[in-house]
Amino acid sequence: MNMPVAKSDISASIPSAPTSAVAKIVPLPLRQTAMNTRLRATFVKVVSAVLPPLIMTILLLTAWQLLCMRPGATLPTPTKIWTEAYDLIVDPFFVAGPQDIGLGWRVLVSLQRVAIGYGLAAVFGIALGTLIGQSVWAMRGLDPIFQVLRTISPLAWLPISLAAFRDSQPSAIFVIFITSVWPIIINTAVGIRNIPQDYRNVAAVLRLNHFEFFWKIMIPSAAPYIFTGLRIGIGLSWLAIVAAEMLTGGVGIGFFIWDAWNSSRLPDIFIALAYIGIVGFVLDRIVAGVASIVTRGTSAN
Amino acid sequence: MTSYCKIDHVDKIYTRGSTETCVLKDITLDIEKGEYVSIIGHSGCGKSTLLNIVAGLTDATTGGVILEGKHVDEPGPDRAVVFQNHSLLPWLTVYDNVRLAVDKVFGGKKSRAERDAWTLHNLNLTQMTHAKDKRPSEISGGMKQRVGLARALAMEPKILLLDEPFGALDALTRAHLQDTVMGLHQKLGNTVMMITHDVDEAVLLSDRIIMMTNGPAAQIGEVLTVPIARPRKRLELVTDPAFLKCRQRVLEFLYERHRFVEAA
Numbered sequence: 115m116n117m118p119v120a121k122s123d124i125s126a127s128i129p130s131a132p133t134s135a136v137a138k139i140v141p142l143p144l145r146q147t148a149m150n151t152r153l154r155a156t157f158v159k160v161v162s163a164v165l166p167p168l169i170m171t172i173l174l175l176t177a178w179q180l181l182c183m184r185p186g187a188t189l190p191t192p193t194k195i196w197t198e199a200y201d202l203i204v205d206p207f208f209v210a211g212p213q214d215i216g217l218g219w220r221v222l223v224s225l226q227r228v229a230i231g232y233g234l235a236a237v238f239g240i241a242l243g244t245l246i247g248q249s250v251w252a253m254r255g256l257d258p259i260f261q262v263l264r265t266i267s268p269l270a271w272l273p274i275s276l277a278a279f280r281d282s283q284p285s286a287i288f289v290i291f292i293t294s295v296w297p298i299i300i301n302t303a304v305g306i307r308n309i310p311q312d313y314r315n316v317a318a319v320l321r322l323n324h325f326e327f328f329w330k331i332m333i334p335s336a337a338p339y340i341f342t343g344l345r346i347g348i349g350l351s352w353l354a355i356v357a358a359e360m361l362t363g364g365v366g367i368g369f370f371i372w373d374a375w376n377s378s379r380l381p382d383i384f385i386a387l388a389y390i391g392i393v394g395f396v397l398d399r400i401v402a403g404v405a406s407i408v409t410r411g412t413s414a415n
Numbered sequence: 416m417t418s419y420c421k422i423d424h425v426d427k428i429y430t431r432g433s434t435e436t437c438v439l440k441d442i443t444l445d446i447e448k449g450e451y452v453s454i455i456g457h458s459g460c461g462k463s464t465l466l467n468i469v470a471g472l473t474d475a476t477t478g479g480v481i482l483e484g485k486h487v488d489e490p491g492p493d494r495a496v497v498f499q500n501h502s503l504l505p506w507l508t509v510y511d512n513v514r515l516a517v518d519k520v521f522g523g524k525k526s527r528a529e530r531d532a533w534t535l536h537n538l539n540l541t542q543m544t545h546a547k548d549k550r551p552s553e554i555s556g557g558m559k560q561r562v563g564l565a566r567a568l569a570m571e572p573k574i575l576l577l578d579e580p581f582g583a584l585d586a587l588t589r590a591h592l593q594d595t596v597m598g599l600h601q602k603l604g605n606t607v608m609m610i611t612h613d614v615d616e617a618v619l620l621s622d623r624i625i626m627m628t629n630g631p632a633a634q635i636g637e638v639l640t641v642p643i644a645r646p647r648k649r650l651e652l653v654t655d656p657a658f659l660k661c662r663q664r665v666l667e668f669l670y671e672r673h674r675f676v677e678a679a
Contacts, residue, residue: 312498312500312502313502313504315472315490315496315498315502316498316502316504318471318472318489318490319470319472319490319491319492319494319495319496320492320515320516320519320520320570321489321490321491321492321519322519326519330504330515331504334504334506335504335506337506409506410506
């Protein structure tokens with residue numbers, strides 16, 4: 115009587131008694147194996163995560179299409195963008211000439227600048243934040259200054275850095291650095307200051323030296339704060355690089371937008387915007403992912 | 416003849432601006448090797464301050480603590496503390512929390528394998544080997560306190576300082592842990608100083624109970640020696656006249672002569 119039901123489909127069925135002339139279809143209840151419940155759960159999860167944003171995207175694109183189809187519309191419709199910027203969309207990594215390269219390459223150039231600027235900001239910011247967090251006087255003296263400096267727009271730093279470095283490449287990197295360093299310093303300092311007295315007592319009883327205290331107590335304890343700073347920092351760097359490149363020129367994605375505007379290639383700009391948005395999102399997810407691995411346990415307390 | 420651990424005329428005065436608050440006044444106490452001493456008193460009477468002074472986490476204003484002939488002026492693993500809120504490092508596993516202490520205290524004296532064995536041995540003493548790879552957030556409050564105890568024992572302290580170690584636990588878990596501590600004290604012969612506000616706990620575990628008067632300027636009001644032979648059995652003690660008498664003495668001290676007026 116044990117009919118093995120191998121199919122995972124819910125409509126799995128077998129013909130019943132062969133005696134009757136017309137075969138009657140009798141649906142059998144699906145056997146709930148661990149495998150197909152898990153598969154279904156995953157499927158439902160993926161669909162519920164992907165479907166709503168997909169539907170909204172389609173709706174928004176349709177609305178855009180309808181709005182810009184009117185005669186006299188100033189912006190191109192999605193279909194027009196698709197046809198006119200087709201080569202940019204399908205191949206991010208083409209090379210047709212020194213200034214005619216795919217958006218993928220341009221994004222990589224921008225990312226390289228961000229990597230250097232942000233990397234310096236992370237190292238410098240965590241180091242300075244650690245120092246400030248440990249000293250009440252450094253905090254009192256420097257915190258108000260940082261709070262003022264961090265509100266300055268990235269672009270406002272550009273003329274100063276151009277004057278100082280006399281070259282566009284280090285200037286762009288400096289702008290990234292100066293934009294992303296403040297939240298890293300401030301959050302690290304707060305994290306260090308908020309190390310619970312309990313952990314300090316444990317360190318004191320164990321007689322941990324300064325080096326051990328730094329690596330075994332301070333950094334893990336402040337890690338959630340540090341990563342908050344790093345996450346804000348990466349977002350700001352990506353915002354700043356586009357603006358900086360528009361002014362400094364070169365190969366990056368920011369300059370591409372400016373160039374496209376000057377040569378009236380509006381569809382290209384939309385494609386570049388999509389690239390910037392997606393890359394920014396991915397950068398944020400990467401830092402968030404690293405944070406959740408590193409701060410496992412710490413934030414659960 | 417000097418005692419094993421001597422708390423010698425300790426005063427503690429906190430100064431904030433121009434106001435001075437005297438927390439402890441003229442505390443003198445001798446603790447013998449292997450003795451289990453409890454300090455009991457109402458909240459805010461400075462018993463935790465006293466423990467912190469012995470631990471070296473707080474400085475005495477005048478007077479001091481001498482442990483095995485040596486003046487105590489900073490915290491150290493020879494005076495391991497089990498904190499009330501366990502104070503385990505949440506990013507380390509149970510094993511690593513104990514191992515951190517073992518590595519620090521025995522780093523130069525024991526080999527890697529010996530330190531591993533010693534860590535496991537101490538986890539085994541407090542029956543926590545089964546959870547050695549878990550993180551503190553994954554285990555219960557009683558288990559955390561067991562790990563804290565294992566960490567303190569692993570330092571092989573000259574005196575073990577327990578700061579209301581069972582305060583945050585439910586009654587059943589507390590009884591369980593008290594039995595564990597009692598068993599370990601019997602087995603290892605540690606010198607223990609425990610802060611508590613639970614009368615039954617003090618009588619059950621201690622050789623001597625130090626009763627503190629209410630602050631400010633708390634003093635030792637009375638010292639009671641508990642004349643009950645070890646090993647002690649929780650169930651038998653309930654009807655033991657000596658136990659009941661001790662219990663009554665402490666209760667009288669706390670609720671008649673030194674009633675905590677502010678809480679009333």
